[in-house]
Amino acid sequence: MAxxxxxxxxxxxxxxxxxxxxxxxxxxxxxxSATLRPRLLFCETGLPCKLPADKPWVSRILCRAAPSASGxxxxxxxxxxxxxxxxxxxxxxxxxxxxxxxxVNWLLGSGRSSQEARENSNREGRDADSRHRLLVAGCxxxxxxxxxxxxxxxxxxxxxxxxxxxxxxxxRRLGPERSSRARFLHGDVCEVPLQTASCDAVLCCAVLHHxxxxxxxxxxxxxxxxxxxxxxxxxxxxxPRAPALTKRGRRAAGPEDHAYWVAWRxxxxxxxxxWYHLPPLSDRLTLWSGLPGLELVRAELDGDNQVFxxxxxxxxxxxxxxxxxxP
Numbered sequence: 172m173a174x175x176x177x178x179x180x181x182x183x184x185x186x187x188x189x190x191x192x193x194x195x196x197x198x199x200x201x202x203x204s205a206t207l208r209p210r211l212l213f214c215e216t217g218l219p220c221k222l223p224a225d226k227p228w229v230s231r232i233l234c235r236a237a238p239s240a241s242g243x244x245x246x247x248x249x250x251x252x253x254x255x256x257x258x259x260x261x262x263x264x265x266x267x268x269x270x271x272x273x274x275v276n277w278l279l280g281s282g283r284s285s286q287e288a289r290e291n292s293n294r295e296g297r298d299a300d301s302r303h304r305l306l307v308a309g310c311x312x313x314x315x316x317x318x319x320x321x322x323x324x325x326x327x328x329x330x331x332x333x334x335x336x337x338x339x340x341x342x343r344r345l346g347p348e349r350s351s352r353a354r355f356l357h358g359d360v361c362e363v364p365l366q367t368a369s370c371d372a373v374l375c376c377a378v379l380h381h382x383x384x385x386x387x388x389x390x391x392x393x394x395x396x397x398x399x400x401x402x403x404x405x406x407x408x409x410x411p412r413a414p415a416l417t418k419r420g421r422r423a424a425g426p427e428d429h430a431y432w433v434a435w436r437x438x439x440x441x442x443x444x445x446w447y448h449l450p451p452l453s454d455r456l457t458l459w460s461g462l463p464g465l466e467l468v469r470a471e472l473d474g475d476n477q478v479f480x481x482x483x484x485x486x487x488x489x490x491x492x493x494x495x496x497x498p
Contacts, residue, residue, distance in 0.1 A: 248423060248432075248446045252381045253333045258443045259435045260312070260336030270318040273473045274376060277405045277480070278319055281305075281372040302326040303371040306397060308360045308390075309333075309378030313341030316353050320345070325372070331356040331363060360390040368399040377476075380408035380447050383427045384458050387448070395464040398483035404465065406479045411449045413475040420447070429454070452477045 281303065303325050307316050310330035319325050330353045332338050338357060342350045358364050360378060373394045379387040394404050409416065415433055423430040429450040434442040450458070455477060456470050465481040472478070 248425065248430075249381060249383055249386070249427075249448070251444075251446060255435070255443050255445045256311075256332075256334035257336035259437055259445075260334060260340045261438050270314050271376070271407075271473070271476070273407070273476070273478055274315055274374065274405070275318055277374070277403075278315075278322055278324070278372075281324075281403045281405075304369060304399075305329070306331060306363070306365065306370045306373045308363065308373055308375040308394065310341050310355075311337050311377070313344040313353075315374060315376060316341060317345055317349065319374075320349050320352050326352075328353045329356055329365065329370075330354065331358055331360065333357070333359055361386060361393055363393055363397060365397055367396050370397045371399055371402050373398060373402070373404045375405070376407045377409065379406060380449055381445065383430075383448055384450075388459070388462075391459060391462055391465070395462060395481075395483065398464075400483055400485050402483040403468075404481040404483070406481075407473075407476045408455065409447065409449055410472060410475050410477050411451060413449070416447070416449065423447075455479075 302323075304327055305319055305325040306329045307319065308331050310316050310332050313330065316328060316330045319328050330338070330341060332341070332355075335357055338355050341353075342355070345353065356364060360375065360382075375390070375394065379390055382390065391404075391406070398404060411429065416431060419434040420431045423432050423446060427448055429448060431447045431449055432444040433447055434444055436442055452470065452472060456479075459479065460467070462481070464484050466484060468480040468482055470477070470479050
């Protein structure tokens with residue numbers, strides 16, 4: 172029998188290696204797919220993290236707290252809110268076109284026009300043209316700031332948000348002229364960089380439901396510190412029957428009861444999860460009862476929102492009025 176030629180021998184060797192080549196190609200494909208697929212990124216700071224611009228495959232960030240005394244690590248999913256809203260700020264305003272009527276009614280009752288300011292100037296010992304000082308705590312895309320500017324009853328108007336993306340969205344919504352009439356602050360509702368008793372009214376809509384119970388209490392105590400005697404506070408949170416929870420929500424694991432993840436569809440078609448604490452109205456009322464320096468005016472359901480209103484007492488509580496977070 173004639174020996175196979177060199178070309179035939181090389182062809183046989185090539186065929187024998189094809190299965191291995193196919194396996195290598197498949198392995199590379201798996202690695203590439205896993206790399207490009209959106210996945211979680213963990214940080215070890217225990218602080219809110221931002222979506223890294225150089226890692227587009229990251230769709231959601233969960234922050235992991237520093238190791239506890241027992242050596243275990245505790246997840247703090249509520250701390251992802253800053254990163255989530257930075258991510259969704261581009262198209263958040265598309266479905267947030269109008270201010271809720273209960274907010275407008277409260278603003279009408281809480282602020283005062285320049286004429287009212289002049290009429291009250293002698294009694295309060297303030298400048299004749301001074302109006303009520305308003306903090307919008309968690310201003311989001313700026314729709315409530317816009318409503319307050321429109322009423323011309325407040326000056327100054329501070330617009331606070333933990334998300335830089337949302338502050339930018341608020342400025343886009345307001346435009347240059349109206350943006351110049353608000354003072355934007357990047358910060359946490361639990362530690363507002365304003366002086367004690369520097370606000371006559373604090374508005375906090377759809378914010379505290381992103382915090383667990385203990386941190387929502389911290390925020391309310393901070394609002395009490397900021398309010399001048401006689402000041403007013405309005406807070407709203409989603410009720411568990413909110414449609415978004417039914418359509419896009421799921422239970423969140425962890426020690427907090429009534430905790431949920433609710434997805435937001437971004438402009439690029441990807442979903443970003445937001446953490447919510449959504450107890451029934453009766454449970455939240457129990458949690459928030461007896462706050463020092465705050466007198467509860469009402470607690471009720473308005474559509475799918477739980478609405479709470481407080482009035483600031485006479486300011487005699489030293490633990491509330493003895494400090495300032497002003498830089």
